[in-house]
Amino acid sequence: MPQPYVGFWQENAGDRPLLPAFTGQETGDVAICGAGFTGLATAIQLKEKKPHLRVMVVEKERVGWGASGRNAGFAMRLFGLSLETTVLLHGREKTQEADQYMREAVNHVRNVITKYDLKCDFIERGMMTVASTPGELRQLEKEMELAEKMNLPGFTWLEGERARDRVDSPSYRAARFDEHAALLHPARLVRELLRTALDKGVEVYEGSPVLEVDLKRKIFHLPGGEIRAHALLLATNAYSGFVPYLHRRQLPIFTYIALTEPLPPSFFEETWKAPIGIEDARNYLHYYRPTPDGRLLFGGGDALYYYGGDLHRASHPSLYAYLQEKVRRVFPQLEKVTFTHHWGGPISATLDLIPALGAIAPDVYYSMGCVGHGVSLTQYNGLTLAELILGEDTSRTGASFVNRKVRRIPGEPLRTLVAGGIRRFLRYQDLRGERR
Ligand SMILES: Cc1cc2nc3c(=O)[nH]c(=O)nc-3n(C[C@H](O)[C@H](O)[C@H](O)COP(=O)(O)OP(=O)(O)OC[C@H]3O[C@@H](n4cnc5c(N)ncnc54)[C@H](O)[C@@H]3O)c2cc1C
DSSP: OOOOOOOHHHHHHOOOOOOOOOOOOEEEEEEEEOOHHHHHHHHHHHHHHHEEEEEEEEESSTOOSGGGGGGGOOOOOOOOOOOOEEEEEHOHHHHHHHHHHHHHHHHHHHHHHTTTOOOOOOOOOOOOEEEEHHHHHHHHHHHHHHHHTTOOOOOEEEEHHHHHHHHTTTOOOEEEEEESOOEEHHHHHHHHHHHHHHHHOOOEESSSOEEEEEETTTTEEEEEEEEEEEEEEEOOGGGGGHHHHHTTTTTEEEEEEEEEEEHHHHHHHBOOOOEEEEEEESOOOOEEEEETOOOOEEESSSOOOGGGGOOOOOOOHHHHHHHHHHHHHHHHGGGGGOOEEEEEEEEEEOOOOSSSEEEEETTTEEOOOOOOOOOHHHHHHHHHHHHTTTTOOOOOTSTBBOOOOOOOOOOTHHHHHHHHHHHHHHHHHHHHHOOO
């Protein structure tokens, strides 16, 4: 039996009947494992390009059960952890190329939403990265200088009052406004992508876990039978650990969210005047936004890897208490607010903190490493993956993070030590910034 939906978004999008589980022995053109943004977007793009293809998607739980139905709904341009880290690890040229890909990704999301009339509360009014401490201010100034040096368009610097004119927290010292960003309702977007895929003739099966993948013969083995296809796609991002090659190259890391009750209209008239999302300038950043029904969603502050890549940690009470306290510090007027929902989910991180997609064997493709920035990225990756599967040579399939060599991550217990070490270093930087 598939597990129930996790979090507010799925509940808010309303229930729908389950699609049948896969049974039998079938042969398709393309078989996709995972019905999140990546799996559905790729299926739609394949059918758009070649309507006659038989495209089959199998999902172990329910469509959108993974990160795609749980995220904060920022459709944004950030590629890796931060601009500075990506330049440090990968150089300016690759960072510029990635930034262009991501701006195109935000445009692509808008175009797909418009083309198929996807009802997902899409509001494209940009986002702010805010600095509340001297350390955050220094970090944000560095990021802004770097963006200017690399001629990355769309950023505006807002000194204290100009930032607070948009969203009024007494803690904001300055902000960087990014016009290439939007907010959306992730679970509604998943539903609408599902509708579009089904309309195009994609076959989607729920409650259908792939138990084993035969990379050579291109077969998915499922409890109800097997699917053979000319091409396979593993669209499983943070949940890719069941494929040994992918397990060795990514870490599932949990991030958590707290959600308030609906807030009085005066909060939006006086405080949250612009309908934009906000992040702060920390390594373990906080991300927050209003929901379409007038609540405040607040997440982040830490991110946790669990021993063995444990994927069953969708709840973290002490982090929820921390997030609630943080909401009250950022917006003192919400001191008495009630929190109604909490949830979490895994993001996928490679060792060099940038995404990876491509082929792991002839005609067997994968996508992972989207960190916390996969909403627009995965939609655009859907187009790139469709092009790869169809053997098309484009600017996207030629991007440097496509078909790249992904560094191996050691096994346990070293894996937990590496993840813990990176976390301690990043948190130390954040705390030092706060103390300054
Ligand atoms: C709490 C949270 C907040 C986030 N906020 C943001 C944000 O605001 N903006 C942003 O850009 N990004 C955000 N992200 C990241 C973003 O949600 C992801 O990068 C993106 O949704 C990944 O999509 P996907 O389709 O690749 O993976 P998923 O949505 O995780 O889909 C993978 C699917 O594969 C299925 N699956 C796994 N194994 C099997 C199997 N063996 N057989 C069959 N099916 C299988 C899973 O059940 C799952 O449904 C957030 C993530 C989390 C967890």
